[in-house]
Each structure stands twice: as structure tokens, then as C-alpha cells.
Amino acid sequence: MASNHVRNLNRIITIHRIFHNPLLNARSFFSDASLPQTHPSHPSSLKDNELAKFASIADTWWDSEGPFKPLHVMNPTRLTFIRSALCRHFKKDPYSAKPFEGLKIVDVGCGGGILSEPLARLGATVTGVDAVEKNIKIAQLHAGLDPATSTIEFCCTTAEKLVEEGRKFDAVMALEVIEHVADPAEFCKSLAALTDPDGATVISTINRSMRAYATAIVAAEYVLRWLPKGTHEWSSFLTPEELVLILQRAGINVEEMAGFVYNPVTGRWSLSDDISVNFIAFGTKSKNT
Numbered sequence: 018m019a020s021n022h023v024r025n026l027n028r029i030i031t032i033h034r035i036f037h038n039p040l041l042n043a044r045s046f047f048s049d050a051s052l053p054q055t056h057p058s059h060p061s062s063l064k065d066n067e068l069a070k071f072a073s074i075a076d077t078w079w080d081s082e083g084p085f086k087p088l089h090v091m092n093p094t095r096l097t098f099i100r101s102a103l104c105r106h107f108k109k110d111p112y113s114a115k116p117f118e119g120l121k122i123v124d125v126g127c128g129g130g131i132l133s134e135p136l137a138r139l140g141a142t143v144t145g146v147d148a149v150e151k152n153i154k155i156a157q158l159h160a161g162l163d164p165a166t167s168t169i170e171f172c173c174t175t176a177e178k179l180v181e182e183g184r185k186f187d188a189v190m191a192l193e194v195i196e197h198v199a200d201p202a203e204f205c206k207s208l209a210a211l212t213d214p215d216g217a218t219v220i221s222t223i224n225r226s227m228r229a230y231a232t233a234i235v236a237a238e239y240v241l242r243w244l245p246k247g248t249h250e251w252s253s254f255l256t257p258e259e260l261v262l263i264l265q266r267a268g269i270n271v272e273e274m275a276g277f278v279y280n281p282v283t284g285r286w287s288l289s290d291d292i293s294v295n296f297i298a299f300g301t302k303s304k305n306t
């Protein structure tokens with residue numbers, strides 16, 4: 018575990034070296050053409066065609082065999098990473114029943130609340146936001162079934178609107194969302210603005226690698242049919258290096274990163290050093306922002 022942490026930190030340090038190497042112009046490495054363009058006059062994170070995809074399958078959020086099965090199956094692994102990273106950062110006991118007690122967490126792009134609910138069960142005061150109204154209705158309905166989750170504040174809104182409202186959180190989560198937004202760099206700025214100066218930001222997404230094309234798109238959408246065809250566009254994925262850089266520019270330093278790998282024999286996901294397909298990053302606010 019500790020050696021994994023050191024390896025992950027070494028990888029981050031390598032990434033930082035790449036971007037701070039004067040021989041490598043970060044702009045050419047991370048070319049503007051590789052990311053959706055910014056709209057400075059109206060920096061909305063919304064991408065209508067992406068929202069339409071989620072709206073069309075909103076009633077299947079809690080069908081554990083439906084299109085969101087991969088998120089349900091991945092959830093315990095994501096929570097293992099989040100639990101250990103947040104407990105370390107906020108000096109909480111990871112072995113207590115409610116380690117997140119006292120923490121205010123926002124789950125941006127919460128969908129039906131697959132992540133919001135366990136965060137609340139771990140003791141956090143959770144706000145879940147999503148741009149799709151139907152998702153929020155499903156999330157409210159489902160969370161309302163259990164007193165431990167019925168206190169979650171669900172709201173149909175965006176990260177940028179929460180920023181306008183002056184909201185701040187100890188931890189900001191955006192899992193499997195950044196590949197669906199209009200402008201990842203602007204989105205990260207909003208996530209950073211929502212993060213308390215002593216807080217943490219956690220983002221998971223899919224790497225823009227050939228392996229991800231083969232597994233997350235061809236296998237998951239066309240062969241195994243886990244996800245509806247067209248769920249993901251390869252060109253919207255970010256590499257870990259790009260994510261680290263846009264977070265850095267937004268004032269968040271990535272301190273830890275891990276991959277999620279799928280074992281087809283057991284049907285389970287686990288944490289790994291392999292960030293070539295699915296990966297998660299934990300960052301904290303830069304002290305000079």
C-alpha cells in the first residue's frame with residue numbers, strides 16, 4: 018500500500034518534471050486542439066448531446082444489471098480510494114463507522130446518487146448536483162428510502178452555478194463527469210472554486226489511450242454491451258498528464274493517482290498502478306491560490 022503510494026507520487030513527480038522541463042513547451046505537449054475550446058464569454062459546462070444521453074436512460078440508475086452496472090460494480094473500489102485519501106488528508110480514522118463525519122462533500126454530476134449515498138452513509142453532509150432534472154428526481158426518490166441517505170441535498174444545477182452562489186465544500190467529487198462536459202479546463206476551475214482552501218478535490222475519468230479505445234469503447238459498448246453505443250467519445254477523454262496540468266492551472270495540485278482495473282474472471286474492479294484506462298486523481302488547493 019505504502020509502496021503504491023510512493024510509486025504514484027513518483028509518477029506525479031515525473032509528470033510535473035515533464036511540464037516544468039524548459040525543453041518541452043507544455044503548450045505543444047498539451048496542444049489546444051486536444052481539448053474542447055473555451056468559451057470565455059459564457060463558460061457553461063453543459064454539452065446538450067451528452068445530457069440527452071443521460072436523460073434517456075435516467076430510469077435505469079438503480080438497475081444493477083442496467084447501463085450503469087459498471088459504476089455500481091466499480092463503486093466499492095472508488096470508495097476505497099476516496100476513503101483512504103480523505104481520511105489521510107482530513108486526519109480522520111478510516112476504521113471508524115462514520116469517518117466522514119463533519120465533512121461537507123459535493124458530488125458534481127451525481128446522476129442517480131450512486132456515490133452520494135455511500136458518502137452520506139460514511140457520515141458526510143452531502144450535496145449532489147446534476148444537470149439532468151430526471152437524474153435528480155431519481156436520486157431524491159432513491160435516497161429518500163433510507164433515513165441514512167434521506168438528508169442528502171440533491172439539486173439540479175451545475176458546478177459553475179454553485180460557484181456563483183458562493184458555495185464551498187471540504188471535498189469536491191466529480192467522478193466520470195469531466196469526459197462529458199463542454200470545457201474540462203473551465204470545469205476544473207469551477208471545482209477548484211468550490212473547494213475550501215484546506216479542502217480536497219477528487220476526479221475520475223478515462224485515459225485517452227489506445228487501450229481505453231479498445232476496452233472502454235469497443236469492448237464495453239460494442240462487444241459486451243455494458244454501455245449504450247456512443248456513451249463515450251474517445252476524443253473527449255483526458256490523459257492523466259493533461260488532467261494534472263489543467264488541475265494545476267486551476268489551483269489544484271494532484272497528490273495521488275490510482276488506476277481501476279477490471280478482472281474479467283472475478284468480474285471485480287481493483288485499485289492499481291495501471292492508469293492506462295480508468296483512473297482517479299486526488300488533489301488539494303495550491304497554497305498560493
Ligand SMILES: C[S@@+](CC[C@H](N)C(=O)[O-])C[C@H]1O[C@@H](n2cnc3c(N)ncnc32)[C@H](O)[C@@H]1O
Nearest residue numbers: 062063071126127128131147148149192193197
Ligand atoms: C457517467 S455519469 C456519472 C455519475 C456519477 N458521478 C457516478 O460516477 O456514479 C455522468 C453524470 O454527469 C452529469 N453531467 C454531465 N455534464 C454535466 C455538467 N456539465 N454539470 C453537471 N452534471 C453533468 C450527467 O447528467 C450524468 O449524470
Ligand SMILES: [Mg+2]
Nearest residue numbers: 193194196249
Ligand atoms: Mg463516462
